Amino acid sequence: MELFYKINFHELIADILSLIEERELSSKNALERTFKRVRGKDRERARGLAHAYIFEIEKWKRKIDFIGNSVLKGIKIEELDPYLANLLRIGIFEMKFKGVVPAIATDSIVRAVKDKYDLSRAKFINAVLRDVESFDVGKALEALRERDKIEYLSIKFSHPRWYVEYVIDLLGYEEGLRLLLSNNKPQRYYIRVNPLKTDIDSLSDYLEEHGVRVTRTPVDDILKVLEYKTPITHLEGYKEGYFVIQDLASAYVAHVLSPEKGERVLDLAAAPGSKTFHVAQLMENTGEIIAVDYSLERLRKMETKMKILGVKNVKLVHADGMKFKDMRKFDKIILDAPCSSSGTYRQFPEVKWRFNKEKIKKVIQVQKAMIRNAYKNLRDEGEMTYSTCSIRIDENEENVKYALEKVGFDLVTYPFSWGERGFTEIGEMVFRSFTHLHDCNSFFIAKLKR
Structure with a gap:
């Protein structure tokens, strides 16, 4: 070579x-x-x-x-x-x-x-x-299984020990095992149409013509990639912004938010921008979206992507989502909070090794601070989506309960059209997806109102 x-x-x-x-x-x-x-x-x-x-x-x-x-x-x-x-x-x-x-x-x-x-x-x-x-x-793993079954599973399926313990406790042994297996399968790609440039049927035809076999999904503007001959990012349609690659569950967030034309929207943790741009496209480039992120480098990448996608109603702001305050209140807020990323192991295996119990405690404090700040920026009767790509209850349902009991939010009853419901007493009112059940990232979404 x-x-x-x-x-x-x-x-x-x-x-x-x-x-x-x-x-x-x-x-x-x-x-x-x-x-x-x-x-x-x-x-x-x-x-x-x-x-x-x-x-x-x-x-x-x-x-x-x-x-x-x-x-x-x-x-x-x-x-x-x-x-x-x-x-x-x-x-x-x-x-x-x-x-x-x-x-x-x-x-x-x-x-x-x-x-x-x-x-x-x-x-x-x-x-x-x-x-x-x-x-x-094989012999060494069999010997380990006799001594410590959790450690055996952790090594056999190459997951952190805390994660193995957590999913078995959360889902039970059989379901937990299925999740471990699913996390190690090849990555699944999803394509979201850019309605500012084309429509889902035309995009589907274009992809099929270029050797990308796709099928429809529970989310109207998302296609599931079944197989492809040429890498999807090499296609001219991708380079020209006719579509983006975005996980199925991640793309559901904008639909749950249900933005309306002309509204004022805040994204408190915007980069890399998929949800921001999705909301902009659903709003047909009307209204105003303030996209906040602490990483200047990632905001610059968003600026480049905006031009490719034809998005014109987004203003990028380099700021801390825990502290950002605007003079005017917002109609809608997206809070896709920084998290342990424990739902993305199939897509980003390197994140498996980044978090331990202490780091997770710290990120939960960040999530709560962002929830408090979101409340301050939201108008009365305004709505917010809270989402994470984490499987953990303490980053999801428990944070929603904190938002209800300590911050002042109300939980909105949203008619989720797919996925699973969650855990604890609010479980029936929130959304969850799991990699082994839905062939996408494990994800959490709740809709809240001030």
Whole structure:
């Protein structure tokens, strides 16, 4: 593979994995940043292969580390130099998950370690990978199942232990297991039509003509992608803004909000902008939408996307959604709150490793602060959607109860046309989707009124 880059392919992958881990970037963002430095005729092929490697390594990281830690002596893979640990993970992945001949997998990683570090560490990694080659994963997992069933499930399906405990407690053993399995299936793509440029039938015909087989969904302006020949983002229709890629449940939020033409709408956590632009399109570019986000970089990307989509009624504001205050009140508010992202593991496997109990407690405090601020910005009788891509009750139903009991909101009875209902005493009045039931992100939506 001909690439103009100062390092080889395995070091390139280790670079991206390190960016994801150390800077908490998304895999897509880390891939984009790294490939800005890559040139050569095989660049696009390398990018596709790198994406596949990153996605699968992040998905199976818990199991990969279990294998590495089972053969390491006196140290754990998490205690190694982060870059060295990632090179080792790549070797384990190639050997045990990708089916690369062990000698070839070992040799390529050892050479990368020798180039990056020194001969002694190259010998160390060589010895570790030789032990990995003979390690019986199935036998080790069976032994673990006898000792600790939750830990066994956590490693077998490569999910954080807290998540396994939580979903089994929430859904029961069988349903929880189905969710774990579903999270590890290939990503499902959904396409939302841009009504400012085309209609759903014309878009469906266009996609079919270009080798993208689609079907209708419970959400009127969303198509489910069944198969495709060319990557969807390479199509001219995507580049020209005739459609966007947006998860099915995420796209339901704008419909639940039910914005009307001419209204004044606030989005308190707007980036990357899918819900903001969806509301703008439903309002037919009338009224005014104030889109607030704390990330200037993400707002700049939104500005570029707005022009492509033909959205003209959105004003971007760089501010903190917990504190933003406008002189005038709003008719509607979207609060798609920052969360543990525990409903997006199939789409973004790297987020599995970002949250623990302490971080979740902190993000819940942010969610509550944003709920309080939303109330201050909403006019009397104004309405708000509260949504997260989390499975957790404490980020969802409990926060809605907080909004009702401590802030002053009322819960709106909305006729949800699909999905499941929620938990606790307000469960029948809120929306939930689950990856194993609805083939999309696990998601939560509630509609509130001041």
